[in-house]
Every structure is written in C-alpha cells, then in structure tokens.
Amino acid sequence: MNNFNFYNPVKIIFGKGQISSIAKEIPADARVMVTYGGGSIRKNGVYEQVMKALEGRTVIEFSNIEPNPHYETLMQAVEIGRRQEIDFILAVGGGSVIDGTKFIVAAMAYEGEDPWDILAKREQVKGAVPFGTVLTLPGTGSEMNSGAVITRVSTKEKLSFGSPYTFPKFSILDPETTFTLPxxxxxxxxxxxxxxxxxxxxxxxxxxxxxxxxxxxxxxxxxxxxxxxxxxxxxxxxxxxxxxxxxxxxxxxxxxxxxxxxxxxxxxxxxxxxxxxxxxxxxxxxxxxxxxxxxxxxxxxxxxxxxxxxxxxxxxxxxxxxxxxxxxxxxxxxxxxxxxxxxxxxxxxxxxxxxxxxxxxxxxxxxxxxxxxxxxxxxxxxxxx
Amino acid sequence: MNNFNFYNPVKIIFGKGQISSIAKEIPADARVMVTYGGGSIRKNGVYEQVMKALEGRTVIEFSNIEPNPHYETLMQAVEIGRRQEIDFILAVGGGSVIDGTKFIVAAMAYEGEDPWDILAKREQVKGAVPFGTVLTLPGTGSEMNSGAVITRVSTKEKLSFGSPYTFPKFSILDPETTFTLPxxxxxxxxxxxxxxxxxxxxxxxxxxxxxxxxxxxxxxxxxxxxxxxxxxxxxxxxxxxxxxxxxxxxxxxxxxxxxxxxxxxxxxxxxxxxxxxxxxxxxxxxxxxxxxxxxxxxxxxxxxxxxxxxxxxxxxxxxxxxxxxxxxxxxxxxxxxxxxxxxxxxxxxxxxxxxxxxxxxxxxxxxxxxxxxxxxxxxxxxxxx
Structure with missing residues (x-):
C-alpha cells in the first residue's frame, strides 16, 4: 500500500424527509443564495421543501446553471453573490450544479485578478464561501468531495480544480428527490x-x-x-x-x-x-x-x-x-x-x-x-x- | 436502508515515515501534552520520532495510561493539563491511550462539577481541547472515531462516551510502529x-x-x-x-x-x-x-x-x-x-x-x-x- 492522506469533513444527511434538516445546518443569520439548474426542482417538489426549510432567512436564487456548468454563467453568480454579500450557498441539483457552486464559492473569495486562473493556471484556492448541497441526481459524487469540473464555452475548454476549502459543509441525500428523473x-x-x-x-x-x-x-x-x-x-x-x-x-x-x-x-x-x-x-x-x-x-x-x-x-x-x-x-x-x-x-x-x-x-x-x-x-x- | 447522518472529520496520515508530519498538523505556538502508556514507545523508536517532530515547542509528558484506561489516572492528567494550560494533546499508543486522551480533553473543558458525570450520567460534552494521535497498536479504531471507553477502578465500572468534539484532528498510521508488538x-x-x-x-x-x-x-x-x-x-x-x-x-x-x-x-x-x-x-x-x-x-x-x-x-x-x-x-x-x-x-x-x-x-x-x-x-x- 502506498502512503496516503485522507480527509473528508462533509456531513452526510441521508434519507427521506431530510431536506427539512438544512434549517439547523445553515447559520440562522446567513444571507443564503440557492443555486440550481434548469428548473426541474420546481416540478418535483424539492424547491418547495428547500424554501420551506429556509423560511425566515434572506434568500436569493441563482438558477439556470447548465449541464457541464459554464464559467460564463457561474461568473454572473459570483458577481451577484459579492454584491448581495452572500455568506452561504445552497446548491440544489446534480453534479453540474454542485461543481458550478464549488467554483462560485472559490471565485467569490478569490483575491487574484481573474478567477479563471483557478482553472487555467491552477492558482491555489485560499478560502471560499461555505456551502451545502441537496443532491437530486446521483452519479458524479461531487456531494462528498472537493473537486469540480468547469467548462468555458468561448474556448470549448473543460478544466478541473479542487481545494480543501471546497468540501460542502453538508449534503442532503434523499432518494425520493430522484423519483422524477428521466x-x-x-x-x-x-x-x-x-x-x-x-x-x-x-x-x-x-x-x-x-x-x-x-x-x-x-x-x-x-x-x-x-x-x-x-x-x-x-x-x-x-x-x-x-x-x-x-x-x-x-x-x-x-x-x-x-x-x-x-x-x-x-x-x-x-x-x-x-x-x-x-x-x-x-x-x-x-x-x-x-x-x-x-x-x-x-x-x-x-x-x-x-x-x-x-x-x-x-x-x-x-x-x-x-x-x-x-x-x-x-x-x-x-x-x-x-x-x-x-x-x-x-x-x-x-x-x-x-x-x-x-x-x-x-x-x-x-x-x-x-x-x-x-x-x-x-x-x-x-x-x- | 435506514436514514442516517455520517460525519467524520479525522485527517488520516498513513504510511512509513509519517510521524514527522505532525509538526505541521499542530499549531506552532501550542503548549503540547504527549500522552502515552507503559513506555513501549520508548523502546521502539516512536518516542524519539515524536519528540523530534515536536522540537522547539513546549512539551510536557503524561505517561502510564494503563490498558482499559482508568478514570483515576486520567483525572491526574486533567489536573496537570489545566494547571499547565495545555492547548493540544498528542496521544501516542493504542486504543487505551487514545480513549483515555478523549476523556482527558473532554474533562479539561468540562464546566460541570464532576467529569465522571460525562460517563455515569451521560452529560453532554460541549467542548474539548484539540488532540491528535500516533497509533501504535491497531484494533480499537479509536484513531478515527469520537468514542471512548473508560474504567473506574474503585467501582469496577467500564463506561463509554462520545461527542462530536472528541474526534482526533489527525491520526498518524505508520505500520512500522507495530513491528515490535507482542x-x-x-x-x-x-x-x-x-x-x-x-x-x-x-x-x-x-x-x-x-x-x-x-x-x-x-x-x-x-x-x-x-x-x-x-x-x-x-x-x-x-x-x-x-x-x-x-x-x-x-x-x-x-x-x-x-x-x-x-x-x-x-x-x-x-x-x-x-x-x-x-x-x-x-x-x-x-x-x-x-x-x-x-x-x-x-x-x-x-x-x-x-x-x-x-x-x-x-x-x-x-x-x-x-x-x-x-x-x-x-x-x-x-x-x-x-x-x-x-x-x-x-x-x-x-x-x-x-x-x-x-x-x-x-x-x-x-x-x-x-x-x-x-x-x-x-x-x-x-x-x-
């Protein structure tokens, strides 16, 4: 066996009905941005469960994160997140939304000139806005690791990054959220x-x-x-x-x-x-x-x-x-x-x-x-x- | 499958030669107490490796933690730890030393009257001094969980406790440390x-x-x-x-x-x-x-x-x-x-x-x-x- 380091601080909350528990996982005074994709969560009841659990907090939404999340889209979220002084992000979706959110939280805290350098020049991430996830599409494993893959449309590049700062604080895995998947x-x-x-x-x-x-x-x-x-x-x-x-x-x-x-x-x-x-x-x-x-x-x-x-x-x-x-x-x-x-x-x-x-x-x-x-x-x- | 929560933030550092890496895992200004057992670590070279890694820091030692660690012994460490304002403990040994250290760190931070209540009355642990481990005897698994079993000699009781605060910050698993085990x-x-x-x-x-x-x-x-x-x-x-x-x-x-x-x-x-x-x-x-x-x-x-x-x-x-x-x-x-x-x-x-x-x-x-x-x-x- 080779030498290794292992570290994975993600809290997993698994099972039916668990979305309601996000209330006690997110600081009560947090300004929350909920990120999601094309809107399937509005059709399968997940959106309602999430919003109910967040009742009483300042919540803004950022939707339309696409499959193979686009750098161009994510940078809009970064701009909004900074302007709105967001201090917690909740990603609701599959690997694309979660990967995209990892880039958003790292880019929001990035102090260099251009967050693209995190991907293209592998600039080290030195901090990130905390985030959690509600997984609705199993497969990528992004809900319990710190890595992400991001696509830049303008150059047709698909690049990855990871950092100890981009582990989710928690991930909700409720199998019922998958019942409407194609x-x-x-x-x-x-x-x-x-x-x-x-x-x-x-x-x-x-x-x-x-x-x-x-x-x-x-x-x-x-x-x-x-x-x-x-x-x-x-x-x-x-x-x-x-x-x-x-x-x-x-x-x-x-x-x-x-x-x-x-x-x-x-x-x-x-x-x-x-x-x-x-x-x-x-x-x-x-x-x-x-x-x-x-x-x-x-x-x-x-x-x-x-x-x-x-x-x-x-x-x-x-x-x-x-x-x-x-x-x-x-x-x-x-x-x-x-x-x-x-x-x-x-x-x-x-x-x-x-x-x-x-x-x-x-x-x-x-x-x-x-x-x-x-x-x-x-x-x-x-x-x- | 039943609903569950999973959370385990212990950093595992595995392999030969890894004891030296404790230097970068313990805060440079920490006042460190090293806890260990009957002294086998002085015979197999582990003690020297640990002390070398801690060179330049304030280090005190607490030895003679026995198998099935005794409440009575551990309370002496609690007293010394408080008096010496210890703010990091390094447990070097097997399950008994690590379990005992979990009790020491919880008892040092305990604000109730009698730390025995953590075991006997299952009083909730609300904080603990941070600690890491160097495992020298595989078996109990204590190096990567938050539980401990403690024995009170005077009453022949063996009781357990656990808390989110009693996960080790890190555990070093170097198989070479086991080479002299009976x-x-x-x-x-x-x-x-x-x-x-x-x-x-x-x-x-x-x-x-x-x-x-x-x-x-x-x-x-x-x-x-x-x-x-x-x-x-x-x-x-x-x-x-x-x-x-x-x-x-x-x-x-x-x-x-x-x-x-x-x-x-x-x-x-x-x-x-x-x-x-x-x-x-x-x-x-x-x-x-x-x-x-x-x-x-x-x-x-x-x-x-x-x-x-x-x-x-x-x-x-x-x-x-x-x-x-x-x-x-x-x-x-x-x-x-x-x-x-x-x-x-x-x-x-x-x-x-x-x-x-x-x-x-x-x-x-x-x-x-x-x-x-x-x-x-x-x-x-x-x-x-």
Missing amino acids: IRQISNGVVDAFTHVLEQYLTYPVNAPLQDRMAEAILLTLKEEGPKALLNPQDYDTMGNIMWSATMALNGVIRVGVPTDWATHMIGHELTALHGIDHARTLAIVLPSLLRYKSESKKEKLLQYGKRVWGVDAGTEDECLEATLQATISFFESMEISTSLSDYEVGEDTIKTIVQRFQERGVKNLGERADIQVDDVKEILMMSL | IRQISNGVVDAFTHVLEQYLTYPVNAPLQDRMAEAILLTLKEEGPKALLNPQDYDTMGNIMWSATMALNGVIRVGVPTDWATHMIGHELTALHGIDHARTLAIVLPSLLRYKSESKKEKLLQYGKRVWGVDAGTEDECLEATLQATISFFESMEISTSLSDYEVGEDTIKTIVQRFQERGVKNLGERADIQVDDVKEILMMSL
Missing part, C-alpha cells in the same frame, strides 16, 4: 459512478486488498441495482443504494494508498467539450478501448475484476480479458448507453481535433503509469470509432 | 476489529447491499491478513492492511443506514472490569454464544456471512449456521485466542455477578432488536462456560 439521467449516473470506481481500481496491484474489495463492493452493487432502477425508477431502496454507491465511489475512501488512472475522464471531457455528449456517455465510449489498449499493463487487476465482479474465470488469460471487457460493454449497453463514437455521429475529424488540442496544451503522461501520450490517445479513440 | 497484541487487534465489523453487520437485512459488502471486505481482509501477521509480524504490507482494516471497521463507514448490535461489547466489558481479561478476548468469549443464542433472529445475515466470508454453502440451513459459527471460532483460535470462559478460569460465580450488576444498573433491551434482557445475558454467558 431514465437517461439515471443511466448516466450509474455508468458515471461505475467508471469512477474503475478509474481508481483498474490500475496495478500494490497489495491493498481492502481498497480492492471496497471498490468491488461498489461495482457489484451498481451492477445489481442499476438495471433494477431502469425497471422501477421510483423504488426507494434501489435509488438509495445507487445514490450511496455513487457518493462512496468518489469520496476518497477507495482511492487511499492505490494508484489511479483518470485518463478516460481526461479524454472523455474533450468529447463533451466539443460535441456536448453527456459526461457518462463519453466515459462509456473511451473506457472499453482504453482498457483493451492497456490490457497488458492492467492485466492483474483486469483479471481480478473479471473474476470477482463478472464471474469470469474460465479459459485462457486472453479469453478472460476479452470476456471481462465484453461484460463491461454489455453492462453499459444494458444501461442503455452506447459505447461507440459512431453511435454519437462522431468520426475521425474529432479525433484529429482532440489530438491537436492535447498537443497544443502539452497534455502528456496520462494514466496510472504516466505512459499514455497523445499518440496513444489517438489509438484509443480510433478503437472507439 | 503477538498477543496483534491477535487482540485483529479479533477486536473483526468483532467490530460483526457487531455492525450480523443483525437483520435492511436492503443495504453496499454496507454489507463493505463489511465483508474488511472481514475477508482480516481473515487473510491476520494469520499472516502471526507468522511475520514485521511484514509492512500485512501490518498496514490490518491497520487500515481496523480503522475502517469503526470509523462509521460500514454502520451507516443499518442496525447495529453491540451486546457482545456490553457483556464483554463486564469480563474486563471484573477479571481484567483483554478486551478482544472477552469479545471472542461472548460473540459465538451470542450468535448461537440469536441465530434465529440473525439467520439471514449469518447465512450471508457464512457464504461470502467462509464459503459455507452446502447442507441445510442449520448445518450452514453451525459451520459458520465453527468457522468463526476456528478463526479466533487460529489467532491464538481462546473462546471459553473456562480457558480464562472464569466460572458461574462471575456470571451471577454480571447478572446482578446489570440488574442493579437497569441494563436491558440490548442488541439490534432491543430484545436481549438480563436473563438472556445469563443464558449467553452460560453457553460460553
């Missing part, structure tokens, strides 16, 4: 969480059996519960199990002391930036090809994953590897997510563009062995055509 | 951690498959690594895996949203209070009898545990239950821990005493179904003779 978003959430686990698990062994089994615990749960959710998206236990699995997939617990990959995410972000393909779908496109391309260097963990998660244990090593990849692809497709670029009408032109962008930005040394270069990215994407 | 203490640690998991897992199903599998992940790891540690107690990876398993066993992660038992601990504490039997050994005595006595109401989880952890899946239900109990007993005995009261020269007289003490204290409604009464405690202990 199937497409449930599928995305399951595949996103599943891929988060694989990015931290399918690397190389470092004698960390507990982390391995904890990763497998999440994979096995998503494998079981994901298909149930498509059949019955209003089953409380199913959605609760998916919600908690997605949170545990990216709160740091399974990452401690082990190498991590994240090349699939780096490549996938480009597909979203260029074509607006849902984040989870970009992962389902890139991951199988990346695993195949890297199957030799990931062999031990791939075989263990195949055996423990998919029950693959017959045949030669090569046959087992292939069966494991096919099982992964079949799972994504059973969740109604296509895994080929052509399914999204994306072709070689886009691959050329991505290669060019990576070259311009000097992207190199991706993956757990820092051995994925731009030429490898091209090969991987060609395998996904 | 085998007896390694065995105790493994069996203690294993039982912690079972107390949170062997109850009744509430459709929480992720929590189940995470619990099994720890059990499987301890099952594999425990015997390795007895053979080679200086294997870094083995001791590291045990250390991290023991921490994860009681940091709250596997407990969320599920019922918990803890009757084995309640009963076991009496055996330690009356006869000084090592904590882990009392668990190994009580647990198998309790599981057998409650095998009907714990059936679903016992069968799942037998199958997933011990590979028991042939025969009738009753045969599977018996094989599962036997596997558990065999595991404890393979860790060189006896599971019968007679092995510790304890007989029916002690059972009578425990029953009487529980009656006097009004102990009742133990276990996840609150259905274990004093008469049941007697039956369980009789089965352990």
Whole structure:
C-alpha cells in the first residue's frame, strides 16, 4: 500500500424527509443564495421543501446553471453573490450544479485578478464561501468531495480544480428527490459512478486488498441495482443504494494508498467539450478501448475484476480479458448507453481535433503509469470509432 | 436502508515515515501534552520520532495510561493539563491511550462539577481541547472515531462516551510502529476489529447491499491478513492492511443506514472490569454464544456471512449456521485466542455477578432488536462456560 492522506469533513444527511434538516445546518443569520439548474426542482417538489426549510432567512436564487456548468454563467453568480454579500450557498441539483457552486464559492473569495486562473493556471484556492448541497441526481459524487469540473464555452475548454476549502459543509441525500428523473439521467449516473470506481481500481496491484474489495463492493452493487432502477425508477431502496454507491465511489475512501488512472475522464471531457455528449456517455465510449489498449499493463487487476465482479474465470488469460471487457460493454449497453463514437455521429475529424488540442496544451503522461501520450490517445479513440 | 447522518472529520496520515508530519498538523505556538502508556514507545523508536517532530515547542509528558484506561489516572492528567494550560494533546499508543486522551480533553473543558458525570450520567460534552494521535497498536479504531471507553477502578465500572468534539484532528498510521508488538497484541487487534465489523453487520437485512459488502471486505481482509501477521509480524504490507482494516471497521463507514448490535461489547466489558481479561478476548468469549443464542433472529445475515466470508454453502440451513459459527471460532483460535470462559478460569460465580450488576444498573433491551434482557445475558454467558 502506498502512503496516503485522507480527509473528508462533509456531513452526510441521508434519507427521506431530510431536506427539512438544512434549517439547523445553515447559520440562522446567513444571507443564503440557492443555486440550481434548469428548473426541474420546481416540478418535483424539492424547491418547495428547500424554501420551506429556509423560511425566515434572506434568500436569493441563482438558477439556470447548465449541464457541464459554464464559467460564463457561474461568473454572473459570483458577481451577484459579492454584491448581495452572500455568506452561504445552497446548491440544489446534480453534479453540474454542485461543481458550478464549488467554483462560485472559490471565485467569490478569490483575491487574484481573474478567477479563471483557478482553472487555467491552477492558482491555489485560499478560502471560499461555505456551502451545502441537496443532491437530486446521483452519479458524479461531487456531494462528498472537493473537486469540480468547469467548462468555458468561448474556448470549448473543460478544466478541473479542487481545494480543501471546497468540501460542502453538508449534503442532503434523499432518494425520493430522484423519483422524477428521466431514465437517461439515471443511466448516466450509474455508468458515471461505475467508471469512477474503475478509474481508481483498474490500475496495478500494490497489495491493498481492502481498497480492492471496497471498490468491488461498489461495482457489484451498481451492477445489481442499476438495471433494477431502469425497471422501477421510483423504488426507494434501489435509488438509495445507487445514490450511496455513487457518493462512496468518489469520496476518497477507495482511492487511499492505490494508484489511479483518470485518463478516460481526461479524454472523455474533450468529447463533451466539443460535441456536448453527456459526461457518462463519453466515459462509456473511451473506457472499453482504453482498457483493451492497456490490457497488458492492467492485466492483474483486469483479471481480478473479471473474476470477482463478472464471474469470469474460465479459459485462457486472453479469453478472460476479452470476456471481462465484453461484460463491461454489455453492462453499459444494458444501461442503455452506447459505447461507440459512431453511435454519437462522431468520426475521425474529432479525433484529429482532440489530438491537436492535447498537443497544443502539452497534455502528456496520462494514466496510472504516466505512459499514455497523445499518440496513444489517438489509438484509443480510433478503437472507439 | 435506514436514514442516517455520517460525519467524520479525522485527517488520516498513513504510511512509513509519517510521524514527522505532525509538526505541521499542530499549531506552532501550542503548549503540547504527549500522552502515552507503559513506555513501549520508548523502546521502539516512536518516542524519539515524536519528540523530534515536536522540537522547539513546549512539551510536557503524561505517561502510564494503563490498558482499559482508568478514570483515576486520567483525572491526574486533567489536573496537570489545566494547571499547565495545555492547548493540544498528542496521544501516542493504542486504543487505551487514545480513549483515555478523549476523556482527558473532554474533562479539561468540562464546566460541570464532576467529569465522571460525562460517563455515569451521560452529560453532554460541549467542548474539548484539540488532540491528535500516533497509533501504535491497531484494533480499537479509536484513531478515527469520537468514542471512548473508560474504567473506574474503585467501582469496577467500564463506561463509554462520545461527542462530536472528541474526534482526533489527525491520526498518524505508520505500520512500522507495530513491528515490535507482542503477538498477543496483534491477535487482540485483529479479533477486536473483526468483532467490530460483526457487531455492525450480523443483525437483520435492511436492503443495504453496499454496507454489507463493505463489511465483508474488511472481514475477508482480516481473515487473510491476520494469520499472516502471526507468522511475520514485521511484514509492512500485512501490518498496514490490518491497520487500515481496523480503522475502517469503526470509523462509521460500514454502520451507516443499518442496525447495529453491540451486546457482545456490553457483556464483554463486564469480563474486563471484573477479571481484567483483554478486551478482544472477552469479545471472542461472548460473540459465538451470542450468535448461537440469536441465530434465529440473525439467520439471514449469518447465512450471508457464512457464504461470502467462509464459503459455507452446502447442507441445510442449520448445518450452514453451525459451520459458520465453527468457522468463526476456528478463526479466533487460529489467532491464538481462546473462546471459553473456562480457558480464562472464569466460572458461574462471575456470571451471577454480571447478572446482578446489570440488574442493579437497569441494563436491558440490548442488541439490534432491543430484545436481549438480563436473563438472556445469563443464558449467553452460560453457553460460553
């Protein structure tokens, strides 16, 4: 096991009826900004629950944070938040609203000239306005970590940042808030969480059996519960199990002391930036090809994953590897997510563009062995055509 | 899954050489008290590493905190701590030193008349002196939770408390600090951690498959690594895996949203209070009898545990239950821990005493179904003779 630090101070408040408890989690005299997305929370009763819990406080709203939240939009919230002297933000939504809010709270407190530098120049965040979340769309895990991914529309860039100051103070996880989600978003959430686990698990062994089994615990749960959710998206236990699995997939617990990959995410972000393909779908496109391309260097963990998660244990090593990849692809497709670029009408032109962008930005040394270069990215994407 | 709150702000710093990092975790101007036990840290180099890291600060020492830390001893530290205006405590040791330190920090800040009330009357803790830990004996999990168990010698009472104020600010987990442990203490640690998991897992199903599998992940790891540690107690990876398993066993992660038992601990504490039997050994005595006595109401989880952890899946239900109990007993005995009261020269007289003490204290409604009464405690202990 490698040396590690682990720190995660997010308070999780899980279960039906828990939105009302935000009242005692937010300082009574706080000037609160509620951030949310396109308005689905106004249709499913979450908005009413939140506003009831905040009764008697100064509350302003900032809505229309879009999927893959835009820097341009978020900077409007930063300006309003500063002007209105907001001192607590409540993000109500999925990963985009929560990620966007992390940028807002960091940018509001940023003392440099241009908050874009937090993303582009990785300027250190030295403070942030405190915030909490009400999660309505499980998948990204943003509700229990300090990271965020932000898109700048004008330059089609999708960049990430994180800081000890951008952990939510609390996150409310009420599975009932997911009951009105479209199937497409449930599928995305399951595949996103599943891929988060694989990015931290399918690397190389470092004698960390507990982390391995904890990763497998999440994979096995998503494998079981994901298909149930498509059949019955209003089953409380199913959605609760998916919600908690997605949170545990990216709160740091399974990452401690082990190498991590994240090349699939780096490549996938480009597909979203260029074509607006849902984040989870970009992962389902890139991951199988990346695993195949890297199957030799990931062999031990791939075989263990195949055996423990998919029950693959017959045949030669090569046959087992292939069966494991096919099982992964079949799972994504059973969740109604296509895994080929052509399914999204994306072709070689886009691959050329991505290669060019990576070259311009000097992207190199991706993956757990820092051995994925731009030429490898091209090969991987060609395998996904 | 049941509703739950989860909050654990302890920073874990894991790995070889990490003791030096306490320097940047403790405020530079803090007046530090270092608490420790019988002096083993002076023999294994940990003391030197700690003192080197604290060079340049005001440091006083409080040693001789005993196993099952005594209220009487700890109150001396409280008095010294107050007089010396200590504002940070560093606990260096195992669960006893860390539990004892949790009581010291809470008692130092206690504004009521008698800090004993924190234990006896469950008076609420409203503040505490901040503290960190350097763990040298894995098992209790105290390094990453806010609970403690304290013994009052004069009355032979062993009582617990916990508070959001008694989480360590940080805990250093360096597996190398365990290299000089006697085998007896390694065995105790493994069996203690294993039982912690079972107390949170062997109850009744509430459709929480992720929590189940995470619990099994720890059990499987301890099952594999425990015997390795007895053979080679200086294997870094083995001791590291045990250390991290023991921490994860009681940091709250596997407990969320599920019922918990803890009757084995309640009963076991009496055996330690009356006869000084090592904590882990009392668990190994009580647990198998309790599981057998409650095998009907714990059936679903016992069968799942037998199958997933011990590979028991042939025969009738009753045969599977018996094989599962036997596997558990065999595991404890393979860790060189006896599971019968007679092995510790304890007989029916002690059972009578425990029953009487529980009656006097009004102990009742133990276990996840609150259905274990004093008469049941007697039956369980009789089965352990």
